[in-house]
Amino acid sequence: MEERADDPRVWRAPSIIDVAREAGVSAQTVSRVANGMDIVRPTTRDKVLAAMDRLGYRPNSAARALKSGRFRTLGVIMSGLSSYGNMRTLEAIANEAAKEGYSLTLTPLWTIAKAGFSGAFARLADQAVDGVLVVLEAHELHESDLERVAGMPTVVVTAGDSHPYPSIDIDQTQGARLATEHLLELGHDTVWHIRGPEDSYSADDRAASWAATLRAHGREVPPVIPGDWSTASGYAAGRQLAADPTVTAVFAANDEMALGAMRALREAGRGVPESVSVVGFDNMGMAADFQPPLTTVHQFFDRVGTAAVGMLIDQIEHRRRTPPGLVGTALVTRASTAPPPATQPPR
Known part of the structure; x- marks a missing residue:
């Protein structure tokens, strides 16, 4: 049997007319209260708000947006949703946006080729967002890919510096320097490096800083061992390094590769840290539970996400571009x- 729109079994959202009838006022008065206008008497406003609560009425955000020009929504374009850093950053973005009264519209980007980015931005523009956060790190993102954001408040997170938009990132250079200097200060002659993917800005910065730190201390720069962020690639690199008895210190570009490398070293009879010291990068929640617990570089993803949202809202609400x-x-x-x-020392 077909259900009629006025069938009481069919749920519908309460309307402004329903609230007006419940409160005993005009629909225009309800509209004024919903839009925060101060020309309504306090006793009347309280009566209308109480009626809204009883009925579960929520003002139509789309209609308010047409009047104000604001949608209270931020768009997020993000690649690599499965990565530890991006998930932590996204969590911080969501928390800070909610704190500031904004909702999020997320567009995952499975490929960051130009067509993929353009399509992602077009989808967000169609969904009426106030600004866009672009969370990418691969080399395929160039200034031409961001042409579509002209006029739209935009902040770029961890995507290099080949664009003219406000941006925020982790200081990858500092982190890699801290890791490398720690191993040198322990007395190791040099440090080997398992780097991240070739198309990653973060991996580039960490590898460049590792090599620069070794040169600054007058040390030999060993050949880079390639990786792809995965535990499996760290394990393969660890097997390669374990075969060289001169290797005593390894800096892996993330914790997962460090974990794989430590397993390979142990299997080859190279104890960690008795024979080889290993440092990671990220400080994943489980890093303290590795065997042995992992020395690593902590990235403050929460601060990055919070700062990115603040920078974007500054553009939206104050037309202010943060350096x-x-x-x-x-x-x-x-x-x-x-x-x-x-x-x-002897034990």
Whole structure:
């Protein structure tokens, strides 16, 4: 049997007319209260608000947006949703947006080729957002890919500096320097590096800083060992490094690769840190539970997400463009690092 629109079994959202009837006022008065106008007497406003609560009425945000020109919605274009850093950043973005009274519309970007980015931006524009946060890091993103955002408030997170838009990022250079210097200060002659993917800005910055730190200390720069952020690639790199008895210190560009490398080293009879010290990057929640607990670089993803939302809202509400910013890192020292074997104190 077909259900009629006026059938009481068919739920519908309460309307402004329903609220007016419940409160005993005109629909125009309800509209004024819903839009925060101060020309309604306090006793009448209280009566209307009470009626809204009883009926579960919510003002039509789309209609208010047409009047104000604001949708109270931020768009997010993000690649690599499965990565630890991006998920932590997205969590911080969502929390800060909610705190500031904005909702989010997320568009995952499975490919960051130009057509993919353009399509993602077009979808967000159709959904009426006030501004866009672009969370990408791969090299395929160029200034031409961001041409569509002209006139739209935009902040770019961790996507290099080849664009003219306000941006915020982790200080990758500082983090890699801290990791490398820690191992040198323990007495290791040099540090080997398992880098991230070739198309990653973050991996580029960490590898460049590792090499620059070694040169600044007058140390040999070993060949880079390629990786792809995965535990499997770290394991393959660890097997390669374990075969070289001169290797005593390894800096992996993320914690997952460090985990894989430590497993390969142990399997080859190279104890961590008795034979080889290992440092990671990220400080994942489980890093302290690795065996041994992992020395790593802590990235403040929460600060990045919070700052990105603040920068975007500054553009939307105050037309103010914040200069590019960097969020610092911190070295977290645990049991995976020690002096090299020849200099370790007797146990």
